[in-house]
Amino acid sequence: MTRDQLFEQIQRKRSYLCIGLDTDLKKIPPHLLQLEDPIFEFNRQIIEATQDLCVAYKPNIAFYEAHGPKGWVSLDRTLSVIPENIFAIADAKRGDIGNTSELYARAFFEQMDFDALTVAPYMGIDSVTPFLQFPNKWVILLALTSNPGHDDFQLLSVVSEGKSYFLFEKVLKDSQKWGSAENMMYVIGATRHDYIERVREIAPDHFLLVPGVGAQGGSLEEISRFGMNRQCGLLVNSSRQIIYASQGEDFAEKARAAAMAVQQQMERYLNEYLPK
Numbered sequence: 502m503t504r505d506q507l508f509e510q511i512q513r514k515r516s517y518l519c520i521g522l523d524t525d526l527k528k529i530p531p532h533l534l535q536l537e538d539p540i541f542e543f544n545r546q547i548i549e550a551t552q553d554l555c556v557a558y559k560p561n562i563a564f565y566e567a568h569g570p571k572g573w574v575s576l577d578r579t580l581s582v583i584p585e586n587i588f589a590i591a592d593a594k595r596g597d598i599g600n601t602s603e604l605y606a607r608a609f610f611e612q613m614d615f616d617a618l619t620v621a622p623y624m625g626i627d628s629v630t631p632f633l634q635f636p637n638k639w640v641i642l643l644a645l646t647s648n649p650g651h652d653d654f655q656l657l658s659v660v661s662e663g664k665s666y667f668l669f670e671k672v673l674k675d676s677q678k679w680g681s682a683e684n685m686m687y688v689i690g691a692t693r694h695d696y697i698e699r700v701r702e703i704a705p706d707h708f709l710l711v712p713g714v715g716a717q718g719g720s721l722e723e724i725s726r727f728g729m730n731r732q733c734g735l736l737v738n739s740s741r742q743i744i745y746a747s748q749g750e751d752f753a754e755k756a757r758a759a760a761m762a763v764q765q766q767m768e769r770y771l772n773e774y775l776p777k
Contacts, residue, residue: 520740520744521560523740523744524575547753590615590618598624686708
């Protein structure tokens, strides 16, 4: 999926919602546990109930890997029911030496046919560029995350060319030499809007995948006001708030209602903040 195609979906659905499929057997409705593949069945019903309200789904790969071969089967079946016009993100946070990264890229882009993959930049250019060699596939580079420990390293001061930056800003600046706004996005946590402003100064055209809205306390209004660009440029992720809206047999219906509430907010912010 190209950037223009993604923006077309955002305009058509009036939404920039990404739904995280962090499917935990301990949290899904108990009546599903008697089924042969409860993870897939949960995901299938969530997808069917919400696909007209979101533009992306993001399976967190750890929730599938934890179940060994059966988990990979559940993931593959889940991918088969995500509509082709919806952006599919593998939240796998890969990144290793060049030849290993190339194999990760082949696994997620060729074998599983994800549109995008989250990648850790810590090992530098040769660990990231193998993921950028696949046409119409995307790297979503970890820059500023929303977890409590993000400031252990991401907010360290570094000096480059006589100027002082946060480490995450250095990642943003240097990585734009590796890829472009057509094949690279950034993970930017939603919990500090002032950082979103700094990100937009450095990377005005890139899409941002924004976790941390909802259960983690980030403000959708602030993210939209400070982060939106000419093509929206935002994929705001919500997981628990939507997929675990109910523990009963009405879980898909409640997930739809939760997703619709977010989509309606997003429509309002698109009307208000999308540059004319």
